[in-house]
Amino acid sequence: MESGTVGGDVLLRKLKPRLIDILTADTDLLLQHTDSLELLTRQEYSHVKAITNPSEKARDLLDYVIQKGSSTSWDLIHLLQEKEMQETFPKLIFLKELTRNDKTIEMYLTENCGVKRKKAMDEEEPPSKQLCSNAVVTEQQLMLVATNMGRSWKQFGRMALGISTTKLEQIVEDNPHNLVEQTFAMLRFWSMRERSKATAKRLHGLLSEGDWALPPESINFLLDDN
Template identity: 50%
Template sequence: MAEKPTGEIQLLRSLKIKLISILSADADYVLQCADSHFLLSRRGYQQVKAASVSSEKVRDLLDHVIERGPEAAQGLLELLKDNEMQNTFPLLAFLKDTQLPAGKETAVKRKETTESEDSPPPKKICQNSPDLVTERQLMLVARTIGRSWKEIGRLALSVPSVKLEQIEEDCPNNHVERVFAMLRYWCACMRENATAAHLHSLLSQGDWALSSESIDFLLKKS
């Protein structure tokens, strides 16, 4: 007999039609956010990205996350409840009050049985907080960086050349997407130091400095 799916997976399946309708408004943004939270495999990311229709892209993303199991499903649900995502898609507000259906076991409960209560929670990268740079800020910065993106990556952000080449290969036809991927890589490497102010400082000095008008929003309090 097949195992009963966990509550997270049941919930995503039951909400697929509704989530496709809401998230199709900016499917590429959702994809990049999901990828930055490591919810997709590299192969899965490429498959989802290849979809040319927004609704199909969201559908494939949901299917891929569900196939990866309850932890990925839980991660996506948490992402969709994040303040930044809720501000981008106000219709997601209903998720705040949505309860998990009764499944065999939830990813949260399973983690509680394997981790000590005193263990610190894992660090989350680029989450919505007073200090860390947000996904939306990264996307806005990506739109301001032109052909010198590799130079900025090497000199300002200390991104290895091999990583830049990999990003260019992964995103051959979308300049903003490849710059966004570079910024996400910097964010992941810097972890708790990936603040908006730090990024502003790195991008506002040296021969590669961006205009203050294009990045000063990083210094504004949300």
């Protein structure tokens, strides 16, 4: 398939939690391959190399690549499809299948409004609650999310929103001693970065997936039809 069909950064961000779990098996090998392709700057390479925790090393490497946009992200995805990488990380076989055609990618990226839990309860909700809002998320909605996120906000930022550790540390420095304001600033940064893609529906989907998912009742207001 043509790599421009789907944004590589979008796909890589969606895959990030799964890839982190897989790539921790040999992060040094991964780093050397990304360096050989010049996917990281020397400063970024040095930063990732200095990290001792494999999970954090894989996370930051992926964050750097995602921030560079679709083209660089696709370069990494294609690297992970190569024979040597597939042999080193056998679980990456899903990636080879995933990128075989547009339909497979589209199915994987489909968020289904982000509602993947408690289907029986969802079916009993009024139709208005089942509608996905395509409107850009408002600051009021971001603040409501911030008040429900708690002390795990940095984990959400890294794992769900693809925000680098460096940016999160800067947010803490700019908003000292105020947890809600720190969380709001992170969400607002994501919203400004994503621009028209920062919809309430998409935010709900990102915060509904993985082990870090927020309770549905705390974010289902994002699905209200505006």
